[in-house]
Amino acid sequence: xxxxxxxxxxxxxxxxxxxxxxxxxxxxxxxxxxxxxxxxxxxxxxxxxxxxxxxxxxxxxxxxxxxxxxxxxxxxxxxxxxxxxxxxxxxxxxxxxxxxxxxxxxxxxxxxxxxxxxxxxxxxxxxxxxxxxxxxxxxxxxxxxxxxxxxxxxxxxxxxxxxxxxxxxxxxxxxxxxxxxxxxxxxxxxxxxxxxxxxxxxxxxxxxxxxxxxxxxxxxxxxxxxxxxxxxxxxxxxxxxxxxxxxxxxxxxxxxxxxxxxxxxxxxxxxxxxxxxxxxxxxxxxxxxxxxxxxxxxxxxxxxxxxxxxxxxxxxxxxxxxxxxxxxxxxxxxxxxxxxxxx
Amino acid sequence: xxxxxxxxxxxxxxxxxxxxxxxxxxxxxxxxxxxxxxxxxxxxxxxxxxxxxxxxxxxxxxxxxxxxxxxxxxxxxxxxxxxxxxxxxxxxxxxxxxxxxxxxxxxxxxxxxxxxxxxxxxxxxxxxxxxxxxxxxxxxxxxxxxxxxxxxxxxxxxxxxxxxxxxxxxxxxxxxxxxxxxxxxxxxxxxxxxxxxxxxxxxxxxxxxxxxxxxxxxxxxxxxxxxxxxxxxxxxxxxxxxxxxxxxxxxxxxxxxxxxxxxxxxxxxxxxxxxxxxxxxxxxxxxxxxxxxxxxxxxxxxxxxxxxxxxxxxxxxxxxxxxxxxxxxxxxxxxxxxxxxx
Numbered sequence: 001x002x003x004x005x006x007x008x009x010x011x012x013x014x015x016x017x018x019x020x021x022x023x024x025x026x027x028x029x030x031x032x033x034x035x036x037x038x039x040x041x042x043x044x045x046x047x048x049x050x051x052x053x054x055x056x057x058x059x060x061x062x063x064x065x066x067x068x069x070x071x072x073x074x075x076x077x078x079x080x081x082x083x084x085x086x087x088x089x090x091x092x093x094x095x096x097x098x099x100x101x102x103x104x105x106x107x108x109x110x111x112x113x114x115x116x117x118x119x120x121x122x123x124x125x126x127x128x129x130x131x132x133x134x135x136x137x138x139x140x141x142x143x144x145x146x147x148x149x150x151x152x153x154x155x156x157x158x159x160x161x162x163x164x165x166x167x168x169x170x171x172x173x174x175x176x177x178x179x180x181x182x183x184x185x186x187x188x189x190x191x192x193x194x195x196x197x198x199x200x201x202x203x204x205x206x207x208x209x210x211x212x213x214x215x216x217x218x219x220x221x222x223x224x225x226x227x228x229x230x231x232x233x234x235x236x237x238x239x240x241x242x243x244x245x246x247x248x249x250x251x252x253x254x255x256x257x258x259x260x261x262x263x264x265x266x267x268x269x270x271x272x273x274x275x276x277x278x279x280x281x282x283x284x285x286x287x288x289x290x291x292x293x294x295x296x297x298x299x300x301x302x303x304x305x306x307x308x309x310x311x312x313x314x315x316x317x318x319x320x321x322x323x324x325x326x327x328x329x330x331x332x333x334x335x336x337x338x339x340x341x342x343x
Numbered sequence: 344x345x346x347x348x349x350x351x352x353x354x355x356x357x358x359x360x361x362x363x364x365x366x367x368x369x370x371x372x373x374x375x376x377x378x379x380x381x382x383x384x385x386x387x388x389x390x391x392x393x394x395x396x397x398x399x400x401x402x403x404x405x406x407x408x409x410x411x412x413x414x415x416x417x418x419x420x421x422x423x424x425x426x427x428x429x430x431x432x433x434x435x436x437x438x439x440x441x442x443x444x445x446x447x448x449x450x451x452x453x454x455x456x457x458x459x460x461x462x463x464x465x466x467x468x469x470x471x472x473x474x475x476x477x478x479x480x481x482x483x484x485x486x487x488x489x490x491x492x493x494x495x496x497x498x499x500x501x502x503x504x505x506x507x508x509x510x511x512x513x514x515x516x517x518x519x520x521x522x523x524x525x526x527x528x529x530x531x532x533x534x535x536x537x538x539x540x541x542x543x544x545x546x547x548x549x550x551x552x553x554x555x556x557x558x559x560x561x562x563x564x565x566x567x568x569x570x571x572x573x574x575x576x577x578x579x580x581x582x583x584x585x586x587x588x589x590x591x592x593x594x595x596x597x598x599x600x601x602x603x604x605x606x607x608x609x610x611x612x613x614x615x616x617x618x619x620x621x622x623x624x625x626x627x628x629x630x631x632x633x634x635x636x637x638x639x640x641x642x643x644x645x646x647x648x649x650x651x652x653x654x655x656x657x658x659x660x661x662x663x664x665x666x667x668x669x670x671x672x673x674x675x676x677x678x679x680x681x682x683x684x685x
Contacts, residue, residue, distance in 0.1 A: 085442075218462065220462070220463055220464065221457060221460065221462060221463065221464035224454060224457070224464055225454060225457050227446060227454070228439075228441050228451075228454060229439045229440075229441065231406075231437055231439050232435070232437060232439065232441070234404075234406055234426070235404055235406075235430060235433070235434070235435045235437070236430050236454070236455070236457040236458050236510070237425075237426050237427030237428075237429070237430030237431075237457065237458040238426075238457070239426060277445050281445060282445055282450075283445035283446040283450065284450060286463060286464070286465075
């Protein structure tokens with residue numbers, strides 16, 4: 001309203017997103033040239049038939065998984081940072097991803113124990129989403145219960161780390177008592193992958209992220225009020241309890257469902273909101289939510305492109321790449337600007 | 344006059360009991376509070392720490408239920424309001440630190456419109472006018488584009504007041520708005536609050552410990568003291584009838600009506616002073632500060648101005664000094680008893 005900054009950055013961001021999408025679709029063990037991909041979008045068939053299969057059944061789902069996961073993780077990170085007024089809050093740091101992991105582990109173990117199988121069927125997909133979300137929401141409930149009693153952001157962070165460790169330990173205990181088959185399933189899941197979503201899974205993940213963003217959209221004004229802290233927000237008629245539940249449900253479903261499909265992915269949730277604040281120079285959540293979605297999608301597309309190790313047949317786990325890129329970025333953000341002035 | 348004031352009452356408390364918890368666990372902080380807050384005047388709450396001022400504010404804001412008694416906001420029971428309706432009637436400036444470095448002054452002020460806007464919080468023409476009005480009333484137009492991390496504490500406090508104004512409430516409550524500010528800013532903020540109360544017909548309620556500035560600016564004082572009811576009246580009346588001394592339960596400190604400030608009441612006799620009136624006041628204050636515990640024989644202090652010359656006469660002895668501190672130092676070193684110089 002006072003400047004044209006957001007409009008400029010949104011249009012260049014969308015341009016960059018399309019470019020990254022194109023690049024992401026072209027790299028991998030098989031290189032598909034840009035021109036061919038652009039041509040394919042306009043209805044020209046590929047010059048090699050094998051590309052069609054790779055493109056439709058592998059590259060396209062993977063790219064859109066990256067976009068959806070980037071949006072979901074960034075939105076959960078932004079909500080947590082504003083609600084807890086803590087610049088270092090994020091689904092991975094506060095143990096939310098571990099909670100989702102515990103949910104999935106319990107489900108996998110229970111599946112074998114009760115003799116049903118978690119396949120790629122609709123039931124299996126949704127049960128994993130629901131288990132991961134319940135796990136994530138459970139940890140969030142505990143963390144915010146502590147945050148309610150101790151209003152100190154450093155304590156909150158430590159408590160989040162402790163919950164994360166405790167939950168990981170529970171998962172370790174579960175794996176110790178499980179047989180090889182379950183263990184393999186869980187280990188593959190926990191390494192994280194954007195390429196594991198097929199058929200029914202991508203629409204399911206999209207639906208879960210849409211459901212998870214509803215509470216967020218309903219409370220954008222509340223998040224803006226929270227910039228001034230709980231007491232001021234309450235004095236302006238914001239019902240903090242409602243906002244707390246919205247934050248817990250939305251973050252739990254977003255981070256939980258993304259983690260269910262892609263495994264734990266570090267640093268996107270914590271770093272992307274800061275990049276959005278840095279680029280768009282605003283604290284207004286009406287700008288920050290779309291901006292974080294845009295940057296989150298770009299970030300995960302780029303990380304996925306890197307993980308394909310262009311020019312080789314190898315693929316790195318996505319979690320390793322986001323950590324390698326994200327950890328230095330968070331350190332740089334901390335060194336570059338005084339976080340304590342931000343929150 | 345009393346009818347006039349009653350017609351402007353916006354907030355009323357009757358037999359209010361405030362505190363924490365509920366039922367058997369309830370812990371009352373203050374009891375039997377009766378008050379009425381008028382539009383168009385600046386009211387200051389004064390009282391020692393822990394007497395329940397902050398609890399009273401939270402109760403008035405509707406964030407804590409009263410343990411007993413009733414609060415009426417615009418002639419309706421406070422409990423019948425929703426949180427959002429209270430927000431349209433009462434705005435606050437709290438002691439909470441506001442950070443959010445990316446927030447600009449304009450954005451922070453426009454957050455005050457939250458109770459009036461739709462679900463996205465977009466500002467209508469009407470909302471923008473209210474924000475502009477608040478910005479010009481607090482004279483912060485020149486910093487409107489700056490991020491709040493780059494403005495001074497005094498400027499930030501004005502921005503917070505502007506945000507409260509933008510809320511367009513009848514009542515504005517401020518919790519120690521001048522704490523941590525320098526003297527000029529403290530006076531400026533309180534004067535601004537006084538002008539806003541009068542010009543915009545707001546009921547402005549300020550919790551403060553700054554007695555001297557409060558005397559200069561407030562229309563009404565509410566005095567709170569542990570174990571006694573809330574007393575209200577104009578600051579001048581309270582000084583003249585001695586009620587102001589409710590603030591000082593310790594008899595050593597009393598409000599000096601002539602000096603207009605709080606002074607330690609030492610029973611120590613002091614020398615007879617022959618000097619111009621303003622000299623007399625400061626010699627007395629310096630004597631109380633420095634020589635309260637000294638055993639000094641009866642003497643006289645004579646002051647000549649142009650050039651400054653102070654003479655200490657005690658019996659046949661006489662000593663001359665060219666400054667007050669010189670005289671004080673002389674008396675200190677001459678009459679110090681053994682217990683002061685081990």
